[in-house]
Amino acid sequence: MNKNFIAGEWVDGDSAIENRNPSDISDLIGSYAQASTSQLETALESARAAQKIWARTGLEARQTALMHIGNSLMARADELGELLSREEGKPRAEGRGEVYRAGQFFTYYAAEVLRQIGDNADSVRPDIEIDVRRDPVGVVAVISPWNFPTATAVWKIAPALAFGNAVIWKPANLVPASAVALSEIIAGANLPTGLFNLVMGAGSSIGDALVTSPHIDAITFTGSVETGRRIAAGAITNMTRMQMEMGSKNALAVMDDADIDLAVACAVNGAFGGTGQKCTASSRIIVHDAVYDQFTDKMLAATRALKVGHALEDGTQIGPVVSEGQLSENLDYVALASSEGGEVLCGGERLSMKHDGYYMAPCLIAGTRNDWRINREEMFAPIACIIRASSYQDALDIVNDTPFGLTAGIMTTSLARANHFRRNADTGCVMVNLPTAGTDYHVPFGGRGDSSYGPREQGQYAVDFFTSTKTAYIAVGAVD
Ligand code: NAD
Numbered sequence: 001m002n003k004n005f006i007a008g009e010w011v012d013g014d015s016a017i018e019n020r021n022p023s024d025i026s027d028l029i030g031s032y033a034q035a036s037t038s039q040l041e042t043a044l045e046s047a048r049a050a051q052k053i054w055a056r057t058g059l060e061a062r063q064t065a066l067m068h069i070g071n072s073l074m075a076r077a078d079e080l081g082e083l084l085s086r087e088e089g090k091p092r093a094e095g096r097g098e099v100y101r102a103g104q105f106f107t108y109y110a111a112e113v114l115r116q117i118g119d120n121a122d123s124v125r126p127d128i129e130i131d132v133r134r135d136p137v138g139v140v141a142v143i144s145p146w147n148f149p150t151a152t153a154v155w156k157i158a159p160a161l162a163f164g165n166a167v168i169w170k171p172a173n174l175v176p177a178s179a180v181a182l183s184e185i186i187a188g189a190n191l192p193t194g195l196f197n198l199v200m201g202a203g204s205s206i207g208d209a210l211v212t213s214p215h216i217d218a219i220t221f222t223g224s225v226e227t228g229r230r231i232a233a234g235a236i237t238n239m240t241r242m243q244m245e246m247g248s249k250n251a252l253a254v255m256d257d258a259d260i261d262l263a264v265a266c267a268v269n270g271a272f273g274g275t276g277q278k279c280t281a282s283s284r285i286i287v288h289d290a291v292y293d294q295f296t297d298k299m300l301a302a303t304r305a306l307k308v309g310h311a312l313e314d315g316t317q318i319g320p321v322v323s324e325g326q327l328s329e330n331l332d333y334v335a336l337a338s339s340e341g342g343e344v345l346c347g348g349e350r351l352s353m354k355h356d357g358y359y360m361a362p363c364l365i366a367g368t369r370n371d372w373r374i375n376r377e378e379m380f381a382p383i384a385c386i387i388r389a390s391s392y393q394d395a396l397d398i399v400n401d402t403p404f405g406l407t408a409g410i411m412t413t414s415l416a417r418a419n420h421f422r423r424n425a426d427t428g429c430v431m432v433n434l435p436t437a438g439t440d441y442h443v444p445f446g447g448r449g450d451s452s453y454g455p456r457e458q459g460q461y462a463v464d465f466f467t468s469t470k471t472a473y474i475a476v477g478a479v480d
Contacts, residue, residue: 003180053195065161068188098148123473129473130471164467270435303384308353327358342385441459
């Protein structure tokens with residue numbers, strides 16, 4: 001059933017797209033319906049009506065529905081993880097882990113349903129009480145990227161539903177199979193008809209129609225800065241509430257006092273995990289002069305040892321990149337690195353494998369400067385650039401010299417440096433002796449600068465975006 005889910009019905013679209021496996025492009029996963037703008041209108045109308053019912057539905061019924069979705073995802077993590085890996089290209093264990101994590105997001109937010117407690121206060125005026133409560137915002141547009149097809153969508157959909165909202169979800173067109181699979185599970189959770197809608201299609205058509213609609217109350221978006229800017233410009237006409245998590249250029253700083261083997265393990269994991277296609281990927285590795293050669297030699301050996309292969313084959317550590325377009329952009333960046341003066345130590349070329357897919361050898365580039373384009377623009381690729389730093393302070397300055405600010409890491413055995421870095425890295429997330437990638441679901445997640453716009457996602461902080469506070473003043477007259 002590769003259809004859209006609109007007003008409680010699975011419906012065909014005006015057209016369809018093919019979905020192919022990036023590990024083996026002869027493997028056709030399916031054909032997926034593209035929603036029309038009139039179907040979007042139907043979804044918006046039904047969402048508006050269903051949201052009013054959902055907001056009045058008892059908390060335990062809401063909690064049960066979310067718990068059911070979460071448990072179903074976790075129970076089916078092997079099967080749905082395989083599907084995710086087949087269409088996105090991340091190794092099987094990462095696909096499974098993502099689906100399981102998505103289930104945990106739902107069970108976490110199931111508990112948050114019952115934790116919706118307001119505030120009360122005495123007025124500064126006598127005999128008046130104040131009650132502060134949170135109402136749902138209404139109908140929420142969820143726009144998600146392809147690199148974490150299930151988890152990113154879920155960390156938006158789960159809190160939206162938990163706090164009483166309706167959802168219109170537009171996933172990325174590169175990953176429709178995971179979107180349909182998740183939607184089938186949500187459709188089986190006994191929600192009011194029309195509360196949750198799946199509208200698949202291109203960003204420039206159905207995505208644009210969704211985010212510029214006056215019939216949505218909030219947009220939660222994850223994707224590139226360029227798309228985020230376009231969405232914000234369109235949505236501001238309606239003064240629509242927005243939350244955006246976008247690109248990044250994360251740095252890992254390796255100090256002269258670091259455990260070098262641990263630093264290499266964290267750098268390789270952060271740079272090449274998920275084929276480097278993570279918003280939290282370490283694309284800038286900033287290394288103290290005193291350990292530059294030692295670290296670079298070891299990182300080169302570890303990068304060369306990575307096994308690139310079909311996402312579903314045992315032993316694969318790095319899958320293909322997601323598409324032909326992404327691969328060609330990556331190769332252009334490697335050429336740019338050389339032209340800017342970088343030394344390509346390994347990788348950076350297309351690989352021919354047993355299956356015809358979008359395979360690229362992980363690429364390590366040394367001798368780079370922070371002001372080069374390869375260190376300023378997000379590449380979203382298995383490419384890591386090494387930058388030399390003369391001191392801790394120099395490394396920190398380089399970490400912060402970027403328009404982005406999602407995550408930054410430091411490898412050090414100095415408590416003083418670790419604490420100083422934690423407080424002075426200008427990013428939304430900081431990692432000490434850990435890879436820059438890898439975050440939890442019960443705490444806030446997000447960036448600074450061009451990486452992020454609007455309130456934080458995840459954990460209890462999500463309540464700020466998905467609800468609107470109401471402050472009521474009540475005169476408490478004297479009793480006879
Ligand atoms: P993208 O910006 O191309 O697309 C993201 C989503 O927006 C897709 O669903 C797309 O169809 C939709 N879209 C595109 N144009 C639109 C428009 N005009 N109106 C409405 N929707 C539109 O991003 P992508 O290539 O899918 O994902 C990669 C990007 O996502 C990277 O920049 C990465 O850093 C970012 N990302 C960020 C985080 C984070 O939390 N900060 C997490 C994952 C990915």
